[in-house]
Amino acid sequence: MNIGDAAATSGVSAKMIRHYESIGLLTAARSDNGYRVYADRDVAVLRFIRHARDLGFPLEDVRRLLMLWQDRGRASAEVKQLALTHVEALENKAASLRTMAASLRHLAEHCHGDTRPDCPILDDLARKE
Template sequence: MNIGEAAAASGLSTKAIRRYEEGGLIQPRRLPNGYRVYSEADVVALRFTRHARELAFPLAEVKRLLELWRDRGRASAEVRSIALQHVAALEAKAASLQTIAGSLRHLASACHGDSRPDCPILEELAR
């Protein structure tokens, strides 16, 4: 199938498919004229990638997970370790975002939000 058909079958854009190919996640066959030909296995790998990206896995981790998925002799312990490390990173990011939201909430509560030019939000950003 061509890239448009692979995009429709995988739920990804053609741009994303090209990016994933450049990143080495898939390697479609090339015809003599340079056109890419995607197999059903490529589409399955693209769907896998889309799901992993929806779970916010970085591309390097997606690539490793794809390698493990393709390796039938893999140890599930490595997959679990990758997933738990990702959970820890997501939780740290969530905590950081909560702190940022709290800071902004505090600044917004200190702002009068009226016609006066005084604004603690802008003053804090200028520091």
């Protein structure tokens, strides 16, 4: 199948497919005329990548997961550890986002939001640390 078909079947845009090829996550065969040709296995890899990215895994972790997925002799312990490390990173990021939201909510509560020019939100953004 061509790149458009692979994109439609996998849910990954043609632009991202080319990007994944450029960084070595996917290798497409080439036809005699130089066009990329994708097999069902390539589409399965693209779906795997898409799902891992949907879960927020960074590309280097996606690379490691792909290698583990393709290695039938792998130990599941390594996959579990990678997943748990990612869960911890997501939880830390979520906590950080909650802190940022609370700070911004506090600033917004102290802003009059009227025609006056003074604004604690802008004052806080402009303050020097």
